[in-house]
Amino acid sequence: MVNKKESFEEALKRLETLVEQMESGELSLEAMITHFEEGSALVERCSKQLTEVEQKIEKLVKRGDSLERAPFDAEA
């Protein structure tokens, strides 16, 4: 899914931006805290996204007129 891919990479990019801004030391305490909260949420989301996708190897097979997914065994 294109959206999900973008969201992961954007999350990563956003996280880097947040950290850089925080490290610049130019944020107010309020901004610091909202940045921290957002960053922590992003870390959690990214970590979750990395692990929640199950490894799945499938191939498309023709069934009648349409293609369907079927498990793929590399040795076959």
Add this chain to the structure above:
Amino acid sequence: MLEQGLGELWVSGELSRVTLHTSGHWYFTLKDPQAAVSCAMFARENASVDFVPEEGMKVELLGRASLYEASGRYQLIVSEMEASGRGDLQKQFEALKAKLAAEGLFDEMRKKPLPKVPQRIGLVTSSTGAAVRDLVEVLTRRFPHLEILLAPVPVQGEGSARRIAAAIEYLNQRQELDLLIVGRGGGSLEDLWAFNEEVVARAITASELPVISAVGHEIDFTIADFVADVRAPTPSAAAELAVPEEADLTRMLGAEQRRLVAALRDMMQRLQIRFERLADHPVFREPAQAVKLYRQDVKQLKRQLAVVLVEAQRARAERVSQAGLRGGHTLERSLQQMQQRVDEAGLRLRHGCDVQRRDRRRRMEHVERQLVLLNPLAVLSRGYSLTMRGDGSVMRSVAEAKVGEAITTQLEDGQMISSVKEFKNRAGEEDG
């Protein structure tokens, strides 16, 4: 006769019974559906052939007929050998490459960046063979949490190019993938040919998803490689280009998280230090001291205010005098005089009072002393006494006394009552 009559000629057919003799000479049979002819290609000639002749290979030969006397049969002495159609393929390749390049399809500008962290990858390759095994193995080793969807296609032979192109289009339509890898394992130019066909190049160009091409070996370049967003030298290399090491990614996330926490902690520390410095300020530490300071300020202000007021008054007075108002002076003088009189009167009054008071006190003391002297009772303390008759009158002469009369003697601390026995006057005469 035949040798002279036929001269050199081009013939085409399929190789069989190929013998590559240790002498360097090649011996084989060229055949087509109708006929077969024995051929010999000597080492001097075959050195310029850039491929190794194999059984079943279609070739075109330039040679001349010659009688092999040992068998009494004619054979073809070959001076040049070309693989059938190869020249055509090369020409087609160059032509298509030039055409697509002219369209700008190889421009770096057109190339899509690969997703850093693809989670679903589509493979367009044969479902059998080394390529798909290598791809799956490397992909899943580097990034265990990955979805792989294989679109199995024939990668060589009639119609394979159209199937490859259709698969690329189809995987794009499914809209569930992040990246495509299109390719196959190594093979001859003919084997790889599908990836040199325009239909495949067009499909790759039209792909919304980024495409990594992975065709053959390091040295093989196909049109697909030129139009793909990234060309990988081999399928394994394609897998490495496609996904990051998940462990690296996890480490990176952890590092970002640590930076996040460190940045916040730094700020809190800085704020803490600033706060403590402020809290340490005398205003907060010793409020009383601070108030004192303020009070001093107020005093100072008061003084300044007074100065200002005096100054203002002086200025006003000056203005009055400057106005030349004699009356001002007069008034001032008369006021001064009046003040003086009041002062003098006050002094006198006070002086008078003092004199009077002193005088009165002196007189009072005098009276007091007199009173003390006059007090009849006062002498009694010195041992004198008073003698009174019964009616309380004080007796001053013995002549007043009668024998047997009761008299009262007053001493300092009390009275005695006694009766007169006799009395004598000063001359010693006895009365009575």
